[in-house]
Amino acid sequence: MQLWKGRFKKELSKTTNDFNSSIRFDSRMYREDIEGSIAHATMLGRCGIIAQESAEEIVKGLKDILADIESGALPFDMEAEDIHTFIEGELTKRIGDDGKRLHTSRSRNDQVALDVKLYLKKEVVNVKKLVVELIKVIAGKAAEYADTVMPGYTHLQRAQPITFGHHLLAYGEMLLRDVSRLEDCLKRMDEMPLGSCALAGTTYPIDRTITAELLGFDRITNNSLDGVSDRDFCMEFASALSIIMVHLSRFSEEMIMWCSWEFKFVELDDAFSTGSSIMPQKKNPDIAELVRGKSGRVFGDTMTLFTVMKGIALAYNKDMQEDKEAIFDAVDTVKMCLTAFTPMLDTMRVIPQNMRRAAAGGFINATDCADWLTKNGVPFRDAYKATGELVAKCIELGCDLESLPLDEYKKVCFVFNEDVYNAISLERCVSQRTAFGGPAPELVRAQAKRVAEIAENL
Ligand code: ARG
Numbered sequence: 430m431q432l433w434k435g436r437f438k439k440e441l442s443k444t445t446n447d448f449n450s451s452i453r454f455d456s457r458m459y460r461e462d463i464e465g466s467i468a469h470a471t472m473l474g475r476c477g478i479i480a481q482e483s484a485e486e487i488v489k490g491l492k493d494i495l496a497d498i499e500s501g502a503l504p505f506d507m508e509a510e511d512i513h514t515f516i517e518g519e520l521t522k523r524i525g526d527d528g529k530r531l532h533t534s535r536s537r538n539d540q541v542a543l544d545v546k547l548y549l550k551k552e553v554v555n556v557k558k559l560v561v562e563l564i565k566v567i568a569g570k571a572a573e574y575a576d577t578v579m580p581g582y583t584h585l586q587r588a589q590p591i592t593f594g595h596h597l598l599a600y601g602e603m604l605l606r607d608v609s610r611l612e613d614c615l616k617r618m619d620e621m622p623l624g625s626c627a628l629a630g631t632t633y634p635i636d637r638t639i640t641a642e643l644l645g646f647d648r649i650t651n652n653s654l655d656g657v658s659d660r661d662f663c664m665e666f667a668s669a670l671s672i673i674m675v676h677l678s679r680f681s682e683e684m685i686m687w688c689s690w691e692f693k694f695v696e697l698d699d700a701f702s703t704g705s706s707i708m709p710q711k712k713n714p715d716i717a718e719l720v721r722g723k724s725g726r727v728f729g730d731t732m733t734l735f736t737v738m739k740g741i742a743l744a745y746n747k748d749m750q751e752d753k754e755a756i757f758d759a760v761d762t763v764k765m766c767l768t769a770f771t772p773m774l775d776t777m778r779v780i781p782q783n784m785r786r787a788a789a790g791g792f793i794n795a796t797d798c799a800d801w802l803t804k805n806g807v808p809f810r811d812a813y814k815a816t817g818e819l820v821a822k823c824i825e826l827g828c829d830l831e832s833l834p835l836d837e838y839k840k841v842c843f844v845f846n847e848d849v850y851n852a853i854s855l856e857r858c859v860s861q862r863t864a865f866g867g868p869a870p871e872l873v874r875a876q877a878k879r880v881a882e883i884a885e886n887l
Pocket of ligand 1: 455510538745747749750
């Protein structure tokens, strides 16, 4: 069914209709379409553009349609061109001529821009809630493991000692930035386009602020061409979602490594891992792997949106119908990933002794050894070189810095004395790193508390 029959003499071919139609993916916006139409009809009535009784009839008819869709009494007609056509057609079927007045001073171009914005405004909030849930779990675990020493890595080589709580809170910071990106994107999205009509506004004496207020928008769009041509809000939301997926994917990669027998820093709960159909011993971190894998979908969706938009002249072009599957898929994917990831993290078993064991190898206290010399008057560059020689000696003797005898230290630099052993104990290496932002347990506890409080108020 089409709304634009007048100038056509032939029926649309079945293939064209199938190709052109978007109802199979835009029907999910039925609620927003109805809300938008109710606000539009109310505004038309208040401005005297249609009779008050007509406006009331339309609103009542639309409410009935909404109820029938939600109860399942009214299935979507997959032959309809899109959700807008379906609902307007159904309204006219039910209330007759007044139904045909609804589209006065409106185009599907501003209608679809409105519907997508209304839909995404809710989804930004939904995604944000899920991110906040994850941040809360991270803050809780960080407080619990504020004292747990583990190796920190660069180049995936053991580098310097940190605490597990500190490591987790790095993800807390990333996700807090994600939340602020979502909030930002919501602010910019909060502009009501209805009244832009096809592209050039309207000659009817409409009051766009009434519609904006009824729909809970902060303000109205300023340019009718931009109002119908703009999909920045989709691209911006998709970009924010992509960055969330980068973060979740890195976190997943670490979870996967930590679950391996080579690390065994954590073990996933049985409820959040899977087995192998042939290898009875296997316990696989499928959730983390899927999250890592699904990041590609979201980046792809973002690229789809950019590519669809980059070459189209103002104003509306049918290319823009391609926005919906991309942004809906990005939103669905991120929500699904967060819903699976958060309880997986929440229920993991942390194995501090394995972290401690890994921290004891790999000379991760070498910087602290050099720092001890520096604090005893040796210039840092010389201290660095001397410590390098000590590490080489340890490798030759097959020991670590803690067990290397003092006379070997003294052979490399006369300044060394017994106190160095105290300075290079891993617990001290960590507890002394008290510069703001560091891994010392007291700082981690304070940061975990800060992050938890912020998350509580988001
Ligand atoms: N289904 C269309 C879309 O999603 C609605 C807008 C149609 N506008 C038009 N001029 N054909 O973009």
